[in-house]
Amino acid sequence: GRSKLITGQLVVMSATRSPQISPKAIQMIQTTLFNREISGRKFNNLGGYGFHDNPTYSTHLSATFEKWLFDKVPETVYETAFPVQSLESHDKIFASQWIDPQTVVTGSKDNKLTVWDLSSQAPTSKIIPLPPGSTTPVSENCGIHSIAKNSTKSLLVTGAANPCDLAVFSLPDFKLVATLVGHNDWTFACDFISETQIVSGSRDSHFAIWNLNDQDLDSSQFGTARSHKQPDSVVDAHSTKIRDLKVGRNTNTLATLSADATVKLWDCQTLEMATSIKMDDEKELVCVDYDDMQRLVVVGSLEGTTVYDTRSGEVALALAAYDAQWGVRSVNLRQHILASGGGYGSLGFFDIRKGASEDGFVRLINCDNKEALTVSSGFLVRTQTNRARC
Secondary structure (H helix, E strand, O other): EEEEEOOOOOOEEEEOOOOOOOHHHHHHHHHHHHHHHOOOOOOHOEEEEEOOOOOOHHHHHHHHHHHHHHHHHHHHHHEEEEEEHHHOOOOOOEEEEEOOOOOEEEOOOOOOOOEEEEEOOOOOOOOOOOOOOOOOOOOOOOOOEEEEOOOOEEEEEEEOOOOOOEEEEEOOOEEEEEEEEOOOOOOEEEEEOOOOOOEEEEOOOOEEEEEEOOOOOOOHHOOOOOOOEEOEEEEEEOOOEEEEEEOOOOOOEEEEEOOOEEEEEEOOOOOEEEEEEEOOOOOOOEEEEEEEOHHHHHHHOEEEEEEEOOOOOOOHHHHEEOOOOOOOEEEEEEEEEEEEOOOOEEEEEHHEEEHHHHHHEEOHHHHHEEEEOOOOOOOOOOOOHHOOOO
16 A cells, blocks of 8 residues: 655655554564664663553654654655646646545645545546535635545545535545535635534634534435535634634644734634734745644745744744745644645655754655655646746
C-alpha cells in the first residue's frame, strides 16, 4: 500500500507505509527500526526506548518513533503525475482529501466534487452531484475550497451547489446526509470538531457550527431528499471574510484566519475568543494550520509561511515563499516538520526545530537533493491571471 498527499495540480506524492498488523508487532518493528537508525546504541542510553509491556515505555517509544518517522518521510517523496487528459474537464483544484490509500476526493473552481480511484495505472473518476441550496446562489460561484472528513472516516463535509452552503456525505458510498445552510456569502473553509459536529467559515465574516443528530444520521434516509439544516450557533468572528480555519482536537480549540490580518483562537464549547493575533502581513492570507499541543499557528500568505506562538502572539519562524510572487497556498505542521505548497507548484519541508537556518530545509533525496520539489505543470497555464483566480 501507499500513503500519499496531493497538491493543487493533482499530483500524487507517495511514501511507503506499514502493513496492517497487530499493535504488539508494530511496537517490535518500531523498536528494531529505531535502534538500527541510532546505530545500535544500547537501550539504557536511550532512556528505556526498547520494547516493553509497561504502557509508559510503549507511549514513550511511540512518540519517539513518530518523531523519527516524520524526519524520514519527506526524504522519500516522489512524484507520480496524473495524465493531463483526465484533468482537462476540471478547473483549478482548490481542495483535496484522502479517503483511503487508493481514493482521493477533490474540489475545483468549477464546483465539481470528484472521487478519484488510483488503484490502477489509469486513474478513474466519478463526479458526485451536489445538493441545491434553499436560496438563490450568489451571482458567481467560488467553487469548492474545502473538504474535511471525521476521524472515523464515516462522514465528509464540503461545499454544496450553492457556494454559501455545505453538503455532508456518508463514506465510503457518498450518499447525501445533510445540506447545511446558514451563511449568506461564500463558504471558504470547513472542519469537524467531533465525529458529528461541523464548523464552517465564510466570506460573511462568521463561523457557524452544526450538530448532526440521530435523525440526521439515520442511514436508511441517506441519499434521499434531505431537509436543509440550520446552524446551532453562529459567531460574528472577524471584521471581514474568513479565509480558512482548523480545529485543534486535543484542546477543542478553533483557529480562524481572516483577511482582516488576524488569526483568532476560540473555545469550541463556550465559543468565546481565547486569543487574537494581529499579523503584519496582510496580502493573500489564504491558509492556516494549528497545532494545539505545541501552541503554534501556521499561516500561508503571498509573502511566505509564518509560524506564531499563540502563548505570546509573537512570530516564532518566518520563511519566504518558495515561489516568489505566487505565494503559499497550503500549509501543514506535523510534529516538527512544516510542509508548504506554493502557488507555482513548489512543495517543500522545513524542520522548525532548527529555526530560520538553512539547515532547516529538508533535502529531498529522490528529487536531486533539492530543498523543494516543483511538481509537473498540469494542464492549466501558469499565468498571473490564473493565479489570481482563487
